[in-house]
Amino acid sequence: AQKVTQAQTEISVVEKEDVTLDCVYETRDTTYYLFWYKQPPSGELVFLIRRNSFDEQNEISGRYSWNFQKSTSSFNFTITASQVVDSAVYFCALSDSRDDKIIFGKGTRLHILP
């Protein structure tokens, strides 16, 4: 069965610090997709990234980077030099080829303190 675990319920860091959000997933499929979404206080889920299971290359987009490790079934998200605008709830999600659903983790609430 599919499962996504975001063990960190809430994190607070001071602005300009780096912060890593953890995501561990479970699937029996060899073909699957992983996602990260950001949910600011306005409520809308903003798509950040999608990776497929065959591409383990880490990705960097500005201050955001993602570390995909199949060996540990993890897809962690790092924000470098955090800013107050990064404050939001971040969701990791998984979908495999057996099912058209996306399974979301419970989310990590990130507070960036000025």
Add this chain to the structure above:
Amino acid sequence: ETGVTQTPRHLVMGMTNKKSLKCEQHLGHNAMYWYKQSAKKPLELMFVYNFKEQTENNSVPSRFSPECPNSSHLFLHLHTLQPEDSALYLCASSPRLAGAKDTQYFGPGTRLTVL
């Protein structure tokens, strides 16, 4: 307008009322979704529509009734709701069905309070 829009953004209703939530996507997508987000639960998928046909009903109570008249519009009709139905209701769309092929794009949600 661009992206996925939802109206109203906030709704307060009594348990005997009937109301409808509206979602519209301007992305040319063919699949649309309703999700429920409660305070202490993960996002729960409620319904999936693909090319106007319902392909998923995730054991949702009949007091929630979806309608998809075309690929751009999705409604959620509400009647005789319970206080525990208070939540953020999110609409999403994707080019085709989700997951293996396509990313879902979300609207801002409707914050529903049932008194």
